[in-house]
Amino acid sequence: MAEKMELNEVEVWDGNMAASQALRQAQIDVVAAYPITPSTPVVQNYGSFLANGYIDGEFVMVESEHAAMSGCVGAAAAGGRVATATSSQGFALMAEVLYQASGMRLPIVLVVVNRALAAPLNVNGDHSDMYMGRDSGWIQLDAFNAQEAYDLTLMAFKIGEDPEIRLPVMSHQDGFITSHTAENVRPLSDDEAYEFIGEYPMVNAMLDLAKPVTYGVQTEEDWHFEHKARQHHDLMTKVFGKVDEVFDAFEKKTGRKYNIVEKYDMDDAEVAIVALGTTVDTAKYVADNLRKTKGIKAGVVAPRLFRPWPHEQMMEALSGVKAVACLDRSSPNGAFGMLFNEVSATMYQSDNHPVITNYIYGLGGRDFTVEHAEEIYSELVANAEAGKPTTPLQQFIGLRGPKLSFY
Amino acid sequence: MSEIKKIKNLKEFSTSADRFEGANLLCPGCAHSIIVREILNATHDPLILGSATGCLEVCTAVYPYTSWDNSWIHIGFENASTAVAGAEAMYKARKRKGKLPASCEGKTPKFVAFGGDGATYDIGFQWISGCFERGHDMMYVCLDNEVYANTGGQRSSSTPIGASTVTTPAGRVSYGEKMMKKDIVGIMAAHGAPYVAQVAPNKWKDMVKKIQKGFQTEGPVFINAMSACTTEWKFAPDDTIAISDLATDSLVFPLYEIENGTKLTITYRPKNKVPVRDYLGAQGRFKHLFKPQYEYLIDEWQKMVDERWEYLQRREEASV
Numbered sequence: 001m002a003e004k005m006e007l008n009e010v011e012v013w014d015g016n017m018a019a020s021q022a023l024r025q026a027q028i029d030v031v032a033a034y035p036i037t038p039s040t041p042v043v044q045n046y047g048s049f050l051a052n053g054y055i056d057g058e059f060v061m062v063e064s065e066h067a068a069m070s071g072c073v074g075a076a077a078a079g080g081r082v083a084t085a086t087s088s089q090g091f092a093l094m095a096e097v098l099y100q101a102s103g104m105r106l107p108i109v110l111v112v113v114n115r116a117l118a119a120p121l122n123v124n125g126d127h128s129d130m131y132m133g134r135d136s137g138w139i140q141l142d143a144f145n146a147q148e149a150y151d152l153t154l155m156a157f158k159i160g161e162d163p164e165i166r167l168p169v170m171s172h173q174d175g176f177i178t179s180h181t182a183e184n185v186r187p188l189s190d191d192e193a194y195e196f197i198g199e200y201p202m203v204n205a206m207l208d209l210a211k212p213v214t215y216g217v218q219t220e221e222d223w224h225f226e227h228k229a230r231q232h233h234d235l236m237t238k239v240f241g242k243v244d245e246v247f248d249a250f251e252k253k254t255g256r257k258y259n260i261v262e263k264y265d266m267d268d269a270e271v272a273i274v275a276l277g278t279t280v281d282t283a284k285y286v287a288d289n290l291r292k293t294k295g296i297k298a299g300v301v302a303p304r305l306f307r308p309w310p311h312e313q314m315m316e317a318l319s320g321v322k323a324v325a326c327l328d329r330s331s332p333n334g335a336f337g338m339l340f341n342e343v344s345a346t347m348y349q350s351d352n353h354p355v356i357t358n359y360i361y362g363l364g365g366r367d368f369t370v371e372h373a374e375e376i377y378s379e380l381v382a383n384a385e386a387g388k389p390t391t392p393l394q395q396f397i398g399l400r401g402p403k404l405s406f407y
Numbered sequence: 408m409s410e411i412k413k414i415k416n417l418k419e420f421s422t423s424a425d426r427f428e429g430a431n432l433l434c435p436g437c438a439h440s441i442i443v444r445e446i447l448n449a450t451h452d453p454l455i456l457g458s459a460t461g462c463l464e465v466c467t468a469v470y471p472y473t474s475w476d477n478s479w480i481h482i483g484f485e486n487a488s489t490a491v492a493g494a495e496a497m498y499k500a501r502k503r504k505g506k507l508p509a510s511c512e513g514k515t516p517k518f519v520a521f522g523g524d525g526a527t528y529d530i531g532f533q534w535i536s537g538c539f540e541r542g543h544d545m546m547y548v549c550l551d552n553e554v555y556a557n558t559g560g561q562r563s564s565s566t567p568i569g570a571s572t573v574t575t576p577a578g579r580v581s582y583g584e585k586m587m588k589k590d591i592v593g594i595m596a597a598h599g600a601p602y603v604a605q606v607a608p609n610k611w612k613d614m615v616k617k618i619q620k621g622f623q624t625e626g627p628v629f630i631n632a633m634s635a636c637t638t639e640w641k642f643a644p645d646d647t648i649a650i651s652d653l654a655t656d657s658l659v660f661p662l663y664e665i666e667n668g669t670k671l672t673i674t675y676r677p678k679n680k681v682p683v684r685d686y687l688g689a690q691g692r693f694k695h696l697f698k699p700q701y702e703y704l705i706d707e708w709q710k711m712v713d714e715r716w717e718y719l720q721r722r723e724e725a726s727v
Contacts (some may be wrong), residue, residue, distance in 0.1 A: 001504075029500040032493060042719025056503060058496040062489065063537035070486035070534065074457065077480050079508070080501055082493075100482045202508065206478035206494055210452045210510035216469040216481035227470075316427065 002056040003189040006048075013185040016148040018169065019085065019111045020045035022153035024054055025193035026109075029080035029200070032060040032071030034090065037123045038175040042085035057081075065090035067392035069110075074360035076106035077080035077204025077215045081157065083108065087175060088115035091129040095136070098378045099169045102137025102218035104215050107160035108168040110138070110329040111153060113202045114277065115175040116364040124365020125175030127276060127329040130306065131204060131338045139232060139239055146183040149173040151256060152304075154188070157197045158246045163240050166203065167235070172306075174277040176365060178225060186380050188254065196253055235308045245307055256403070258338040262302040263312040265291060269299030271380035274343055275327040276302065279361075279368050283327075309342055318343070323355045323385035325376045329362040336394055355383040358394040372397050411619050412451050417611065419535040423448050427686040428474040432466035436637035436644025438651065439463050439550050440621075443521065445549060446630075449618040453477070453516040455494050459487035459526030461654045462557045463550060479705045491520040499544075517622050518545040523634075524565035525555045528589050539598040539627040546621050546628040549591065552636035555683040560639045564589045567659075569704050569710075570692045577695035583703055587711075596665040597628040602626075604664035607633040609651035613662055613674050622662075641691025644665070653686040658716045663723075671722040 005024070005144040013021065016071055020042045049055045058075075062068050068084050076082040083124045086094060091112060101108050115350035117128040133140060141156060143149040160169035160193070162396040173179055188196065204213045240260060247258040266272065273283040280302040301317045301324075303310055318324055324347070328337025335341070340358035347354060359376055362368045376397065382390040392405035414420050424446040433440045439462060447454065454477040460463040464481045467474035495518040501507045522531055527549040535547055554572055556562040561574040567588045571577035575584040594660045596603045602624040607616040614632075621628035635650045637643070642650050654660040655675060662675035684705050687693040696704050 024683070029504070029506075030493065030496045032489075032496070056500075058500040060492070060541065062684075063533060067486065067489045067534050067537055070482055070489035071493035071496065073482050074480060074490035074495075075497040075500075077490075078455070078494035078497035080497045080506075082497075085452050096483060097486070120656050204509060206480065207498060207516070208478075208508040208509070208510050209514055209516060210479045212466055212476060214473040214475060214479050217468040218465050219470045223470050282630070 002100045003053045004392050005054050006232045007189060010184050012182050013146055013150070014041075014145040014180050015143070015173045015183050016041035016180070017045055018111065018146045018150035018185050019173065020049070021187060022150050022193070023083050023109075023111070024049045025154065025188070025190050026081060026083070026157050026197055027055070027057065027194060028083050029057045030060065030072070030075035030082050031057065032062050032068045032075065033084045034062055034065045034068045036065065036087050036090035038115060038125070038179045039085045039087040039090075039111060041146065041179070042111050042113070048355070065093040065279065069094040069101065070307050072108045073097060073101050073104065073106055076101070076108050077104060077206050079202045079207045081161070081200045083110070085111035087113045088117055088129050092117060095132065098133060098136040098138060098168075100216065102231070105166040106168060107166055109153065109156045109160060110168065110170045112170050112172045113175050114172055115300050122364040123175070125177055126363050126365065130172050130232055130276070131330045132168060134307055134338065137167070137235070138307065139167055140171060140244055140305070141171050141177055142276050142304060142306055143171065143173045143178065144278055144302065146178055146181070147185045149178060150185055150187060151250065151254070151258070154193055155250055159239070159242055161201060162205055162242055164238055165234070166241070171278070177278045192253065196250070199340065235333065239308050240310065255277060258303045258304055260303070260305045260310045261317045262304055264300040266299040266301060266317060268297055269321055270298045270384050271323045271377060272296040272301050272321045272340055273327060273373065273376060274301045276306065276339070276367050277329065279327055279329065282368055282370065283373050286370055290374070290377055296377060296381055313345050313347045314343060318347060318354060319350065320353055321352070321354045322387070323380040325357050325380055327359045327361055327376075331363055332360060340394075355389055357383065357386065357389055357391060358375060360394065360399045361397045364399050368398065410451060411623070412449060414449070414615055415628050419617070420448060426454065427478045431474040432469065433462060434638050434644070436647045437462070438552070438608050438634040438636070441647070442550060442632045442634055445608060445611055445614050446519070446618050446632045449615045452622060453493065455512050455516050455518050456497075457481065457487045457494070457520040459490040459520070459522035459531055460484035460557070461523035461526055462641065463523070465522055465557060468595070473551070484526055486534050487517050487520040487522050487526060488531060488535040488538045488547050490542070491518045492538045494518060494546050495543050504616040505512050506534065518543070520547050522547070522549055523551055523557065524551045524703055525563045526550060527551070528564045536598065539595065539600050539629070544627070546624055546630060548632055551631055552634040552639065553588070554636060554639045556636050556639050556685050565591070569696050569708065570703070571695060572692070577715060582695060582701045592629070592631050592665070594682065596668050599668040600629055601667055602628050602664065603629045605631045605633070605660070605662055607651050607660055607662060609648045609656050610655055610675055611661055617664060617674070641694065653681055653689055657683050657686040658679040658712050659683060659686050661716060661719055661721050663719055669727055672718065673719055673723050683712050
């Protein structure tokens with residue numbers, strides 16, 4: 001039996017430690033992992049917990065990320081709690097198996113410390129990997145800082161393992177900016193955390209010898225469509241309610257309130273930034289300042305749940321806004337950014353048609369500064385006043401050299 | 408430790424409880440189903456199974472049906488080994504925590520992964536190597552039919568020299584596959600695995616003995632099973648066992664085992680050694696070798712097989 005760890009009311013943890021502490025408290029049965037920067041410390045910390053008796057599960061140090069997720073799928077199908085962590089190229093190498101995990105409805109938790117995808121090789125944070133996972137059938141939760149990385153990783157187990165959901169969950173955080181920055185984090189005690197998550201509800205376990213199960217069948221055209229449609233239906237109809245339920249239960253326990261779509265200063269906002277990750281806190285800081293110093297009615301909208309896409313919540317959050325900037329931290333490689341596409345599609349269905357523009361920023365870990373946010377808000381104010389875009393629909397912000405913009 | 412199933416004769420063996428249904432979609436005459444049934448029939452132990460993408464997988468679990476009367480998983484082409492290793496890790500974790508399902512009470516499941524030569528020699532090699540290096544308590548069985556049969560007969564690194572395949576076809580200026588078959592058994596033994604063996608379905612007693620030995624072994628076990636392929640080797644479906652006999656009696660496919668990476672034991676010595684020519688001549692994939700311009704290859708083949716046999720005997724003698 002694993003020893004309990006005495007934790008302070010406030011710990012100084014970086015995002016990686018926060019995530020690995022959540023994994024430790026979940027008392028996972030199997031972790032199969034392969035290290036990659038910047039998520040390496042997640043599994044490294046886990047190894048140290050194991051070496052010191054704080055974990056009694058199996059820690060399988062495999063030879064690649066593809067094998068890490070393959071081992072997780074086999075372990076989860078066998079019946080038990082499973083998690084791993086990765087970033088960037090490792091995520092890309094896992095990609096094939098991510099679809100297998102969700103297709104077999106196995107509740108695996110994957111801590112993704114977001115990082116750019118090569119080439120050029122880059123170890124720093126952007127959202128290329130998060131966006132790459134968007135159609136893999138996983139639930140995607142996004143943390144904006146270390147506290148949230150801890151909280152959301154804990155909640156990921158409770159959401160994914162629910163017998164009604166049975167889907168894998170990614171808990172995202174920004175590479176280096178969150179993963180390697182020490183912050184104050186308020187953890188739950190081991191007992192509280194374990195009690196919150198609960199025992200693993202064993203469903204269709206390969207290890208139940210009395211009831212053999214078959215995983216990973218072939219379906220072809222006569223059944224494949226039904227299976228995928230059913231899974232999509234469950235994602236679109238069951239996950240939002242479950243996430244709300246888990247967020248509520250967590251608030252009751254900790255006082256920390258999470259929403260499927262977070263809104264800051266949005267009650268009367270006329271202009272809004274939509275963003276993910278650490279950029280949300282920067283945008284929030286600037287929005288507050290602009291309200292105080294210039295009287296600009298600025299707000300921030302941030303999807304906490306990126307998949308399934310919170311269409312209704314996003315529409316509601318942007319219902320009264322005149323101009324919206326969607327900030328994408330990933331090279332769109334020949335299209336508008338992912339957030340821009342999602343938000344545009346959602347707001348097209350709304351009675352309110354705000355002016356929506358797309359900013360590409362922060363690729364490969366490039367800083368997103370207060371000045372960048374101020375510049376975006378000032379363009380949004382102009383868009384709101386004009387009732388149409390006053391700038392190109394897509395712009396690159398924070399880029400050296402000549403300004404790049406399109407449309 | 409599990410009890411060893413006593414098997415007296417083939418009649419009894421062939422009528423023992425089936426864990427793998429005959430009603431599957433494998434080709435008539437496919438050795439895969441014979442081998443799988445022999446392996447599953449060799450033990451009473453509960454089994455947790457996995458398959459790589461390949462003939463066996465696509466023919467035995469087509470929704471809503473399954474041929475497997477045990478828990479079974481398929482993920483991808485390359486990772487059957489790691490999927491089963493993951494399940495094995497889960498078993499160990501839950502056992503240590505005292506959290507196994509009640510049905511595991513008093514039973515010790517065995518973990519087995521199946522893959523074809525494509526999944527084993529080629530695309531899945533890294534995963535198998537990883538599993539063996541980490542010492543998972545599992546058996547990996549390669550159903551070696553020396554070709555990518557599931558995708559229609561492309562060469563693999565198990566395809567022997569001179570075989571005509573769809574990607575290495577014999578023609579006016581080519582005798583077919585140019586490369587030598589990879590020595591997978593030697594490579595797996597080099598991992599230091601506690602037990603590695605080569606088996607063939609026609610020598611069922613030898614196979615059962617090795618499988619039982621494998622199940623009694625703690626740690627990773629590798630079995631290379633010769634699986635004659637009626638479709639790609641091009642012989643009549645009712646000749647599977649006859650072709651297998653030619654393979655083992657010509658020593659093209661010698662039967663032996665290696666313990667702890669070193670101790671090699673030959674387990675079958677044919678009383679009447681058959682010329683390699685007979686083995687090659689019985690299969691359409693080698694038909695072109697009997698044309699005058701390629702006939703020299705038949706002698707090369709014989710020389711190669713003789714040298715290999717000599718090597719195995721020396722290894723056995725040296726016992727190192």
